[in-house]
Amino acid sequence: MTEKQEKLHQRIEEKFKAIDQNPDVHLEGLIWAKPITYWDYIQTDALLNLQTQRTTLPDEMVFIMYHQINELLFKMILWEIDQVASNDNLSPAFFSEKLNRVSRYFDMLASSFSIMQNGMETEQYLKFRNTLTPASGFQSAQYRIIEFASTEAINLVDNRFRKDFEANASEEKIYEHLYWQAAGKDHHTGKKNTLITNFEKRYKKMFLQKLVDYRSTNLYTLYKSLPIEAQKNPELVQAMRHFDKTVNITWVMAHYYAAEKYLQPDGKAVEATGGSDWKKYMLPKYQRRIFFPSVWSDDEIAHWGENI
DSSP, X not given: OOHHHHHHHHHHHHHHHHTTOOHHHHHHHHHHOOOOOHHHHHTHHHHTTOOOOSSSOTHHHHHHHHHHHHHHHHHHHHHHHHHHHTOSSOOHHHHHHHHHHHHHHHHHHHHTHHHHHHSSOHHHHHHHGGGXXXXXXXXXXXXXXXXHHHSOGGGGBOTTTGGGOOTTOXXXXXXXXXXXXXXXXXXXXXXXXXXXXXXXXXXXXXHHHHHHHTTTTSHHHHHHHSOHHHHTOHHHHHHHHHHHHIIIIIIHHHHHHHHHHHHSTTSSOOOOTXXXXXXXXXXXXXXXXXXXXXXXXXXXXXXXXXXX
């Protein structure tokens, strides 16, 4: 063997002996293993068979694939955020790099809404959407987890009730007053519509656990745990501001304008598929969702989501 081959063989032996495995068995296995192909690695066939239309209308396929792409990007976002949450030696450079990655994903999501806004015929959409009731894009569990992972839960409480909450309020109380409950909950009676009832039946237990898990490892809490000098790091502050604005204003408004085109075509709002009050919980200036309040001035917070 060449010197390079000897070193590789030595590293292979060290790797498998470290996990109490016989290196020769694994090396022999390579003889029978098939070479990897792009389509096997990416699972192309499986991926392209995940689109099932409920109607014969062609533009429904655009709608399905677009939302599946969103969910893949949400998974990428959580992948990056959780690397920050699990880092025991968090530095401003590492923090900034991960936030910038997440922001690029959300920049892509925001700009991609033109696919939804201009890529479907309104007439087709208004027909196939009737087969989706009571489902709604509102029911993206991954997006809710991204919110839990990004900020302290108190910042996700409906703006109408936020000032009355204590920072140590129980997860159950916070959950019942999250801003998106406004999409289908009567806070006077406590009654929830089918949209939220179905959503909670599937995910509420997990959501409550995620609120616990991220209580001390959400991005904002981790940021505030850094030394003051690190918190003032210009690159980190800029990364946090960009992430916050992109998620809570730019992307939300891109979503809002797309919804407005189809759900308010003649100036009169149409009810969303899940029956949600989509304007009430989406508009940033109404809910004032801000992940990282301390990186914004009082004036910026006071006019959050305005003039867009």
